[in-house]
Amino acid sequence: GLMFYIAINSFVLNQRSLNLPLFAALSTIFMITIVGIIDDSLGWKIGLKQWHKPLLTIPAAVPMMAAGVGISIISLPLVGTIDLGLLYPLLIIPIGIVGASNGFNMLAGYNGLEAGMGVIILSAMSLYAYAMGDSWVAMIGISTIAALLAFLYFNWYPAKVFPGNTLTYMVGAIMACMAILGNMEKLALILFIPYYMDFILPLRAKMKTEAFGKVNEDGTLDQPYNKIYDVTHLFILIIKKIKRRVYEKDVTVGVILLEACIASVATITFLLLY
DSSP states (O other): OHHHHHHHHHHTSOOGGGHHHHHHHHHHHHHHHHHHHHHHHTOTTTSOOTTHHHHHHSGGGHHHHHTTOSOOEEEETTTEEEEOTTHIIIIIHHHHHHHHHHHTTTSOOSTTHHHHHHHHHHHHHHHHHHHTTOHHHHHHHHHHHHHHHHHHHHHSSSOSSOOHHHHHHHHHHHHHHHHHHTTOHHHHHHHTHHHHHHHHGGGGGTTOOOSOOEEOTTSOEEOSSSSOOSHHHHHHHHHHHHSSOOOHHHHHHHHHHHHHHHHHHHHHHHHHHO
16 A cells, blocks of 8 residues: 555655655564564464564664654653754664554454554544644555454454464554654654553563463453453453453453543644644
């Protein structure tokens, strides 16, 4: 979809100025997707070690750093406007790309969860980009949303296909590139609130827990641990308070609805402010 958009821009609309940032984004996305493919190829139980993943995704930030994309001037509450200068391409861009690609990979493991979260987050970012006049950035999100919706049809419970790290790393990289190209880093940070929670919760167990619920013979889920170590564990607990039986799709819908609420409030607020 993006290559078709680039072709239309170049040969029909004669607008080649966008080709550099688009190709930089595609290069970054492609390189991070390769990391996901390697991780999946090694198998679920073997895979890459946790510290390997951020290290391997750092080089993928180079195309975006070299293309000179994004705006280095940021506004902070109580501080005012700050020009980060070279710190933006040398520090902020790699942190954003590595953080988003690895972070989006954390809240996963339930049928339809990764694709559903991707659709919600990318919809919010695409809407904001379009409203701000960055329709070309919105096209990146729209192309991905179309692919995710087609994938979600087969990935919804009971899933016939699974995303693996290949999809999660790729979608996370797309979100990071969109945030940088569309100057919407602050919106992206807010949209990732569930992922911060999913990073903080397992720290109490030194990251040695799993997100999966305890599956009963009738297909219902129980908390796998006595404490909450994952956002999905929290939703198993909450939903069980509302109704006695909790199924996998209940947890998926609950987490997606949480993200939809965050995305709606954040997007409307940013549109009103800017």
